[in-house]
Amino acid sequence: MGIPQLLQTFEKLKKPETKSFPVTDENGASPHRPAAVIDGSALAYHILSRYLKNLSKENRVPSILGFEYAAYQRSVVSWLREIEYGFKIIGIYIDGHLPLYKTETRISRIQTSIAHLSRLRTLSTSTIDLSKTPNFTPTPPLLIAAFTQAILNHDRWKELVATVPGEADAFCAKAAWEYSSSTKDDLAVVFTSDSDLVVYPARGHTRVAVFNDVVFETGADGKRRVKVSLWAPGHIEKILGGDGDSERIMRLAWCLLYDPMKVAKAVSGSNKGASLKGVVVGKEFAEQYTFPVDIEEDSIVPPRVILDSRAAEVIYSSQIYGKYRHPPSSPKGVEVPIYLPVLVEDLSKSSAWAIGRGFRTTAYKLLFNKDTVIQEMHRKGVAVNKTHIRLANETTEDNQLAEDGISELPNELNEVKLKIVFEILAEYENKNAPLAEVDILALLAATTKLPTGSSTLPTTWMNQWTWPRTHLFAQLMAGAWSLYLLKTVAYLPNLNKKGIIDDNLIQLLSSFPELLDVMDAQRFMAVYTLVPADRKGMSKKAKARARKKVKLEHVASSDGGSVKGFVKKLFTEEDWKGVESVLKIVGDMRRAREEELEDDEEETSGAHSYMGMTIG
Structure with missing residues (x-):
């Protein structure tokens, strides 16, 4: 305050x-x-x-x-x-x-x-x-x-x-x-x-x-x-002439904000606090300094501890748990503002919070009535803006992601954290700016816990934090936080989950690791520490081509080994099999897309134009 x-x-x-x-004490009793x-x-x-x-x-x-x-x-x-x-x-x-x-x-x-x-x-x-x-x-x-x-x-x-x-x-x-x-x-x-x-x-x-x-x-x-x-607030209250219930202190605090002329008179002279008798404190101001009412035990008592404050705020903004709020308050109308964590991201790109919106929407559907309109508050461009999510008719493909899952993933890779990685990959693929293999490995490294007893990670330097990498990590954080929110909400007591969240996804969420174990910046940047970053003098197109051509087998690390060899040390043997499977899926997807493009070019190669119409 x-x-x-x-x-x-x-x-x-x-x-x-x-x-x-x-x-x-003087007798040497216990401290x-x-x-x-x-x-x-x-x-x-x-x-x-x-x-x-x-x-x-x-x-x-x-x-x-x-x-x-x-x-x-x-x-x-x-x-x-x-x-x-x-x-x-x-x-x-x-x-x-x-x-x-x-x-x-x-x-x-x-x-x-x-x-x-x-x-x-x-x-x-x-x-x-x-x-x-x-x-x-x-x-x-x-x-x-x-x-x-x-x-x-x-x-x-x-x-x-x-x-x-x-x-x-x-x-x-x-x-x-x-x-x-x-x-x-x-x-x-x-x-x-x-x-x-x-x-x-x-x-x-x-x-x-x-x-x-x-x-x-x-x-x-x-x-x-x-x-x-x-x-000692009780002593200060008595000096001001109060009876110990903080009434005079509150009036003095109110005057500091709204009537400062009375403050000097209230704290000086022999009759301190006398000038505060006629002060009427605003209702909203006084409400801030009242004690919360004890929560009565019932069937939907909220959990005592919710790991993240922003997630807790989503829960206490809902109609189900909103009755416990202090001070009591209700959003006007059907619109509920949700303040997403502020991320360090590249302002030249769209908001990192586009990642994970499907998971967050499912969490909102579990908590809020159908007629609720969620206002997600986050960066858009260079300003704070709102993304409106209408729960009654939210049917876009983006917001079906949590329910549908990713069918391309084989069973052995059906880990919910990989859904974040594939959603980020899809974001870049759809914008025709596919991530390099090193970026994919960095994401996978960040989402996997460092094996016990593994070697120390390389030192990260200032010049390795480029804007594209920073934005990529922000997207990973957005996705992980969204999954964490969904997992937290999905396990709240007495929520109606039928028709909103699939039982298979609930089962997957149970294996979602601790929030802080799914976004390790040191492991993320460790992959980049061994990749040459100095491309000064190159044009933007040349830099883009260089990024796409990075092949880990051919990039030498400082100890004479390959980056791929080093990266394998970041994972357990079992994890590395998953990494190779992900890279294979991505490779197959891209090859299939390239073949489709080649087929399209062949179909139109014999075509010719006549008065604005394509013939062929």
Whole structure:
């Protein structure tokens, strides 16, 4: 949310108290650790910002575009372990739905990203150089999914994490309030990046700590401690003359946004807060700072954890699960906006989100009524635009892909992740710009997990991230996310699946791997690291011909072997059989098409034109 100058204003009333935990009393009793409630979405971005600050100029492009989610997840685990030296974690809450009044803000943020991307595309025409636009640092689109998965992989925390049907703020504040209410002297601290957590109702033992003020240190006794600056909203409320229910704090926050002239009077003089008595807070503003209602147990309770926030938002936008949203809201009419993750893609090409639309449409059909019109919000050209999907009459070939499957795949290759690869291949074939064999291998490498004990991947350099490769990887991400969404929705309780999704596809979806295992940027780029990329001085047509003529058997790698030999090391023996089968299918398809074209040329070769008519 964010209210300008909020903490600076509160600091005039009561400065935050700096403390180190755990605290051991004079009698040497066991160290005491207060309770910690963590705003998971805010923590995910806080850890990302620390990660980005440590990147060198040379590593910025490969590290951001080829984001190492595994390394990031290790940072998440490390932070949680550090915080546990001083606190006992009682809850980690992740955004699962953003309110409708944030629509303009969300569209503005997407448009800003597109504007940065457009400038980068202009200044960095071949390989991507992020230093050309230093204010633009693309956010990894699956950051929250990686954060959530890191927590779910640890028995100590997996029962503490929840994807909530709203912004995490209100759920964090409620958890701290309930804990403080049930204990006499124990602190409950909400850790967040949002200063307006101070505005929520609070008990005397509720505190708020901002991530940037958290310091992990080693004490004189050699033991690890956590130093924090604690804001006490209950104390601030009393200073303002309130009775502890946050009414005065909320009025002061409202004035900061809409009536700043009253703020100075409210925080100065001996009768602080008196000028706030007549302030009437707007309904929508006050609604943001109410506690969510407890979910009643029934037959369609949503899952406690949904891996990705964007997928959770799709689910909570539906009529079935929408009743759990906080604050309560309903889209106007039958149109439902769906905000797809922002991808780093080539603006000279059509949106990467064309890939996977069939899978997403099937997910929408499972969740929404027939008369619903889905508005997918994503880039079109250089602007944010909408793709309308009408569920009542969506019958285009593109949107039948999920139901129909790909009949060309033999049984041993009937893996749902390969449907993404073939959909991307079809996209390029239909535009008469077929992918080179190296591109196909890169896609297959990215969708396959690295074999255990295999050798280290080659180092990826800045000049290997070209726009075509970046766009190709964005298409892979779009397809994988779409399949993940369909799998998540298909396994929700009590959905009517009959006539919408085929049982065979549900069975295939069960074998779909973890989302982050289907788009490995390091494995994707590893194939390209051994392919000559320097084609300066060549015309566009010559470059295109060179790309098509790349034959892996003839491209020497740095260790004297062939690229094909190296690529075989990226796969298990079983996987490599599948790779060869895919390449054979693609080769057969292209040969068949070429034969058809030759036949067409032969049929028309004897024809002649007479007064505009073709005779022959």
